[in-house]
Amino acid sequence: MLKLCRVTVATEHSKPIVHNVSLTIGKGELHVLLGPNAAGKSTLLHAIAGTPFYHVISGNIFFEGKDITHISPFERAARGIFLAHQNPPEIRGVTLRVFLQHLVKKYGFKGNVRKILEDYGFTEEHLSREVNVGFSGGERKRLELLQAEIINPKLLLLDEPDSGIDVDSLKLIAEKINNFIQRGKSILLVTHRRHILEYLKDIHVAYVMMSGRIVYSGEPHTVFKVVEEKGFKYFKHIPEGVLV
């Protein structure tokens, strides 16, 4: 589904933030990318989604066998790549109703939007509000995932869907992630907390990213155990690519 070959990413006016990252995610697989703050995890997701200001300066991104390294973000979205933002912006003047109407139209969604809104804990009152304006942390994260229900992408890039939310939202989000996997979606989940992992089933592989490099990857439970016992600082001292 997704293949990264030695991808190096820089943002505008910056030195490379992500270095030589290679990974492959198959259909229906859930991969988890762990790492401390500022390790480059979000940068990698933005580079895959093609967000402006994030530039792949070397390496290639393949999606369903096609090189998408240099195509626009909206083309990537159209091909089935979805990014759930860590800090989705407020869209002033655009109500949630209007925004969702645009998505429904664009992606030809035939399901019941009201049912989905209810499932994700939204009410009629939210529809009249501007997108993310005055939304709580949990509401913003849930709204990100809710959009994936309408868009129906093939690959979900989830950027810390577990940060800044209460336990109820966390459980709901984890349940929805499990549900997406059951439906054959591929997911790359970024987090630096282990709590959400307790609720997730079938994690295929876990990575640890430090200073823009994937320094560790392997069977999820082993990785979580090492992170739990030794902390992220432990990974500073291991040579790249060496598995414990």
Place this chain on the structure above:
Amino acid sequence: MKWSEEVKELAKKALNKPPAYGPLINVSKFRITSEIKDLQTLLERPDVLKRILSVGIDVKTKYRAGTFMQFDEKIIKTLAGVPCVKIMSLEEAKEEFGEEWLEKYYWRAISVDTDMFTAFVELYGRGGYVIIVEKNCKVEKPLQACLYLATESFLQTPHNIVIIEDGAEANLITGCTIGAHRGAHLGISEFYVGRNAKLTFTMIHSWGPLVDVRPRTGVVVDEGGVFISNYISLRPVNTVQTFPKAVLKGEKASATFNTLIYGLGKSFYDLGAKAVLKASKTSAQISSKVVAAGSSTIISRGLIVAEADDVKGHYECRGLMLSNKASIRTIPELETKVKNAELTHEAAIGRINANELAYLMSRGFTEEEAVAMIVKGFLEPEVPGLPYTLKMMIKKFTEIAAKGL
């Protein structure tokens, strides 16, 4: 000397008086004789009908309580569908009501010698409507007036007078548009809102890139009266300059001016409003939302003068820049002659937030689609108490404008 003679004399003296703002227009370059030969044929032409519909005019008049239509200087329809509403041409009103009426309502909300344009309309102007909504008459459906420029290089010069008598309520939609390429419009409008009366006046302009527009507007609001003006111009124009003035002369009177401008091409806009709070507990709100695209220039002014106790005024301008070649300038002025007035202003001009754009693009929208969605949202009017039909109409216009990016 009679008032009608006096204003003529004042006009003659002001015929060369330059306007306070905006570029001059050489009126001698335009013609004041219409070339329309067959009005009925013109009214049936699909392109004409399309233009008229585009400024909110219901040609079949089914959803309107009254209609006035003027093509060039020719008045083609005056129709009042409600017994307590009178609609007629200014000429008819002069004849019917006589000098006493003129003394009360003719050039009283705005001075005839304001500038060369007001003077020109008094001396050479033709056409314009008089609408009178009688005491306590509450008109449910909107009234409408259409001013259409048909002849190439025509100079349209109507003088309109709207009187909302005590306790009456009405919505008036005025749609101004053009079938020719080039032209000018000098329109005088006087509004008299009586005690506890209410007028919502919505003016929709859809001119063309070679049209110069100089509306001159005066409003007088009596005790407890409410005047709401919505001015919308979302299509290219050559120049527009207007600075309507509202005098709130009765206690608790209020005036609201909302302006929505979408500057396209080389359009030049200099507009705003002035409110004079002459009686205690009066209030005024002047709000502008402007989008500057292409190489357009938009100047937004707001002047609020407090002359009585316990008054409130607020001026607000929000600008959105879509081009490096465009410009937006906002000029707020607050003046008080009393101690306990509450006058405030705020302004914010910026471009579209790059994060918002990137976010929408990550959802599969092209940059153009994302900009259109944001601009449309930006222009969405937040006017409390705006009738539903007007809300829907404005929504439709902003959608069309956003699509035209």
